[in-house]
Amino acid sequence: MxxxxxxxxxxxxxxxxxxxxxxxxxxxxxxxxxxxxxxxxxxxxxxxxxxxxxxxxxxxxxxxxxxxxxxxxxxxxxxxxxxxxxxxxxxxxxxxxxxxxxxxxxxxxxxxxxxxxxxxxxxxxxxxxxxxxxxxxxxxxxxxxxxxxxxxxxxxxxxxxxxxxxxxxxxxxxxxxxxxxxxxxxxxxxxxxxxxxxxxxxxxxxxxxxxxxxxxxxxxxxxxxxLRCVRDLPAEDAVVLEGASEKRKGHLRIVVPMLPRIANFDDLDPLRAEPGVEVIFIRPGTPLPRDGDLIVLPGTKATIADLRFLKAEGWDLDIKAHVRTGGRVLGICGGYQMLGIRVSDPNGVEGATGEEEGLGLLNVETILQKNKEVREVMAHAPVLGVDLVGYEIHTGDTISMGSGSPFILSGGASLGVMSKDGRVMGTYVHGLFEKAAFRQAFLSRCGKAGETLQDHSQRVDQTLDDLAEALEKHLDLDALYAASR
The missing domain is CATH 3.40.50.300 (P-loop containing nucleotide triphosphate hydrolases)
Structure with missing residues (x-):
């Protein structure tokens, strides 16, 4: 033992x-x-x-x-x-x-x-x-x-x-x-x-x-x-997320509204580490900046409650104005559900039963279900012509109402759609920016120049090695092991 x-x-x-x-x-x-x-x-x-x-x-x-x-x-x-x-x-x-x-x-x-x-x-x-x-x-x-x-x-x-x-x-x-x-x-x-x-x-x-x-x-x-290197590791709590900052010249600016029940925000870590990209998390009480290139609606543990919160903050108006002026939007998991026409919870999966009108930027509807989809996925992005890996953790079935085109496919099944003009995208796949090929193709479509060379997993693994080396130097590992039982 x-x-x-x-x-x-x-x-x-x-x-x-x-x-x-x-x-x-x-x-x-x-x-x-x-x-x-x-x-x-x-x-x-x-x-x-x-x-x-x-x-x-x-x-x-x-x-x-x-x-x-x-x-x-x-x-x-x-x-x-x-x-x-x-x-x-x-x-x-x-x-x-x-x-x-x-x-x-x-x-x-x-x-x-x-x-x-x-x-x-x-x-x-x-x-x-x-x-x-x-x-x-x-x-x-x-x-x-x-x-x-x-x-x-x-x-x-x-x-x-x-x-x-x-x-x-x-x-x-x-x-x-x-x-x-x-x-x-x-x-x-x-x-x-x-x-x-x-x-x-x-x-x-x-x-x-x-x-x-x-x-x-x-x-x-x-x-x-x-140790500054630990910033490259996925954070557990949302307290680490930063507020708005001034735009840096020449950087692609990605704006993320900070929802109260934000989930799996480490989806954005590969983008935060990407040279030439600035990711800012906008705290409640602050309008979404108008000079963003891409707005990302992240995952959430309570889609309907956070959708209502987003509207109360006026962020829905900011997002729609952003799209009208040529900006792009990506919704991940709960954020994908919010981009549709409606989110319904007839079984009280998130608490009380009810429904909420979505942002209407994608022609889909979501019904929250008691069963949860939890699996790793290998997928393909047809419009980008690249493969990706990730995972699903969500409740809800999202149904396409006819318009738009596939954004992410896995085994022939849709895990996300995009609007006809290609500027609004949604997917259930977490971790989609892990692979360098997908990240580069996606960011190029959003206007970033330059080549992405490294899978994010390589960066994390190197950081773990650097962290272990630092602990070997500054902690008495022999004493820690001797203290174990």
Whole structure:
């Protein structure tokens, strides 16, 4: 059976996901069979696992870092927020149900047996399982029904490395405060501390490390500097998205309205990394800029609710004006559904039953269905004359009403259409910009000059190697492995 080590954080967004990915690659490079694991994740950024189910995008990346196929057992409980208080529950890759926050707390323990089942499956095939926590173990208001942090570590007796982000400020208080709030049996599980995202001369933090180790008795596993390379890795949370910026001369400008329940926004990562391309995410309360070359409507976990939000912001008028003046629009998944004539939800898939008039830029209609399409796809774009790869994760059947032409085809079936003039396009395929050939053909059609040379997967893989090399340098990996059990 494998050894295990869990990374928990002093709070959310302290870099646990990226550190686990880097450690997966680093320990793999040392010759170990490594598996990532996250008992419970909350994210609308999902990926397709080898079994055909869904897992969090972060665990997909960590599996890639470990150079193994992603499995639903790497993230047995995935919560996909649909409203401020409710979420869809995905259990071992399949839709389990929907719950409001207060009712979910009641069913957590029913899910824990499946969490342990997945964990034991991974341990049986690995040398080392790297477990990622969620949020913070110091959230004492959630401790009674916790399965994501100490609620997992304590019953499984999994050792813990605590991560604090010094870039956020207050890291000494965050670590010592976590120590103060944990009962003795949980403190004992924490073997040491990782300080993340340090800027400048690390010697200036010697006094801080001394205070932490003296107060807590926990080991110093090392200080990780602020690594710019991690910007090339898919982000888990939408907090990383940037607001509007001034247009850079000679760049193709892509505008993305930031929907409240935006999903799989890493579809845009290959474009953000592309030389000569500027991708800006427009926050609510700001009109869409008039000088954009392409507007992308991204995926969403709640199409009808976000369509109504888009209209309330006046973005529907901005998008239609953009098309009238010769601009182009691409809708992906939920964004594709919004571009049609109507979106209907007769079965209450997204909550209440109802329907909403779409933007009317594509002659299609969508009916949301209870069954979810989750699969990897190989497809072809006839108008561009190139192949592409990607994946589908969506509910809903989108029906063409007769006009327009195919945009994306897979096995003869339509996975997207385009308007007669070719300036409005929609597709269900996520990850379509991964391959350089498709990306170059698409961007050339939008007006970008120059050649695209690299598949985005190559860039991500190189970044994982760079991250692993940095962690080898700045963390005591021997001590981390010795702390595992």
């Amino acid at each position: 494998a050894r295990s080590l869990m990374l928990q954080g002093t709070g959310s967004d302290v870099g646990k996901s990226v550190l686990v990915a880097g450690l997966c690659r680093a320990f793999h490079n040392r010759g170990l069979k490594v598996r990532p694991f996250k008992p419970q994740n909350m994210s609308n950024n999902a990926a397709v696992a080898k079994e055909g189910g869904e897992i969090g995008r972060a665990q997909w990346l960590q599996a890639r870092a470990a150079r193994v196929p992603p499995s639903v057992h790497m993230n047995p409980v995935l919560l996909k927020p649909e409203s401020d208080t409710g979420a869809q529950i995905v259990l071992q890759g399949q839709v389990y149900g929907r719950a409001e926050a207060h009712t979910y707390q009641e069913c957590k323990q029913d899910l824990f047996a499946r969490v342990i089942e997945s964990y034991e499956r991974l341990k049986a095939e690995a040398d080392l399982v790297l477990v990622e926590g969620a949020g913070s173990p110091a959230e004492v208001n959630l401790r009674a029904t916790d399965i994501a942090n100490m609620g997992f570590a304590l019953p499984t007796q999994t050792p813990v490395a605590l991560v604090g982000d010094i870039n956020r400020g207050g890291v000494i208080a965050a670590v010592v405060g976590t120590y103060a709030l944990l009962p003795p049996e949980e403190r004992a599980l924490i073997k040491g501390v990782i300080i993340n995202q340090f800027r400048g001369d690390v010697r200036l933090f010697d006094g801080g490390l001394k205070t932490i180790t003296e107060v807590t008795g926990w080991q110093d596993f090392g200080v990780v500097p602020f």
